[in-house]
Amino acid sequence: MANSVAARPAGYTGIEVHGQTIRVDFMYKGVRHRHTLGVEPTRANIKHAAGLRSAALFALKSDNYVEADYFPNSRPAETAPQTSRRLDDLCDRYKPLKAVDITRETQSRYENALNVCLETIGRDRLIDTLLPVDIQQLRVDLIATRAVSTVNHYLATFSGFLYWCENNGYCKELGKHCTRFTKSNKDPDPLSFEEYQALIEKGCLHPIDKAAVAVAVYTGLRPGELLALAVEDVAEDFSKIIVRRSITQSGTFKVPKTNKERTVLLFPPAQEALKALIADAEQRESADLQVWLNRHESRTDRARVLLSPKTQARRKVVNDYFVPSAWNSKWANLVRRSGIRSRPPYQTRHTYACWNLTARGNLAFIANQMGHSDYSMLVKVYGRWIDSESPSELERIWAGMQNMAQIAPNLPQNGT
Template structure:
């Protein structure tokens, strides 16, 4: 065979075959004996490849199963690329883009829920009805179900916008309505009874929670440098989730909050205990180190205090509801309350706390 045959180059005991696929110039090496029969077979192979590319039936993996390009081009074949592969690749690409706690949630959704059910399916095999059946079988809240679908939605959004698939089955699957719980704020007597069951750091922590409206994750990330006694306010800039500091839940979560008298009192008492460290405000009194996460507060401080005070259990988030309802009940402007709470507008305040807003006469 002529060594200068178009698209084929002989190199020792192998040949390099060249062709263009999806606008990319490809070169693949094939071991072959230096016989006329082998060379003739190589010419026929290239002709077959060109024909398959022209007719849209070319399968890169079939011709070159060990090629790096084959693995890349496989991602453009929804009939071959599996959902499991796509999810793993998506998670890998987002390692540096997401907070550790978010990555942990995505990993849980992918490896414990999505891959066991959909992992072996080709991208093109997923349908809206399969997703709806999957959701129906999950034994968790509607909010959790919606969160589990997030990685799958992101993968299929990318595939659709990259024109790898013609339609996105996730677009026909709406998130289920969240089962929102009614606020159950504590009254003044209950707050007093709870605080009476706590001492020093734990008391300061819970008292500040009641009169600041912070999420627990924001509470344990508060630093002394974020407190300004002269201006009678403090600044919410970060949150601590599963042991990792991160930005606040939303952009509006970064906010300046006015110090209520009871919150200021708690901080002044706490300053004598941790102020010298000039770092995190609230510490676990057992170790005198900052709290690692909000779950520890619930188990070690909150639940035992409610039991001792003989008060029906509500989760620690109700301290935030208590703060909002307290401000609204005394006639504070709902827009100002929304800013203090870290909401982007006051629609959430009206929706969740409307019954605590005094009616105009």
């Protein structure tokens, strides 16, 4: 086997004489670029190679680099260029690959989480030098100044990046060390009926606010679903609504959380409230709402959204639609005026669930109304509102059994 030829400097940075030819060598963002030109190492050729190297680096920094334009006849070098293993560079490769499967709003949250983790652990760290202790230290540093829910989101996002690195051979078994912190489950804090009345009578000074709160409490809609509800979603006889969309903090309409429509049957207070909201909304023109089904597809709904900041606006220029943060501010003012205990607007959804359960509503029916796939979530979240040992429940079940016995005489009766 022939002996390898040692390269020697040619008098210019990154230019080497390698045997009977010239080799160009440079690093950019942790990636080595090495090209053998296949020309004799004359003084003129060496000077030309130095200029070519400078031009290639400038193109890389300008994001206009096409390797074949600068080194069309380059022979593969003895050591092939390797992909950078710096965390920052790997993350730049990962982000656009992940982005195609998530919404733009989620992408922004993911990128923020990744940036925080990279800043904490060190952007210039090489992935194959990381140890489990580095991930454990990341957990310690994050939880020192942040809420558990925030840290768990960061760790979940960063673990996805690390698992991608593992699957592509950049590292081994790091993702599993991004263990989330245990988070205490806070019980729902629903409104009592007395608090609801105080909110309506004292907190809501405008009839539209009263109607909005009534719809929220008596339908159990998520805030984003409430704010995206339109005239066209309400049945003509006011017996039901169809939840077709939600609105995000950025003012983007999307499909509901479960990615499918659902029908909510209406209690009388919700029916009356919707009549007031529709009478107000019908004074506005219909608009084309772009509703995103996923990252790449959308539909257009021609509709009049029920709640608009313009109804009570004092300023001339206001948004057409409420976003969750604006609704949070309005809700906080309503609660403050009413004098009841402060709680976030999502508690209207919890109020709907707890009131239904306290009234001994059917679990499957309530779960369907709220958009859950089954009633396991109700049992998990609202367990203490489900009265499972009530004597009246036993009597109700026994009455049902007796009914069945009349239809099927073979069933046991009177304890026999």
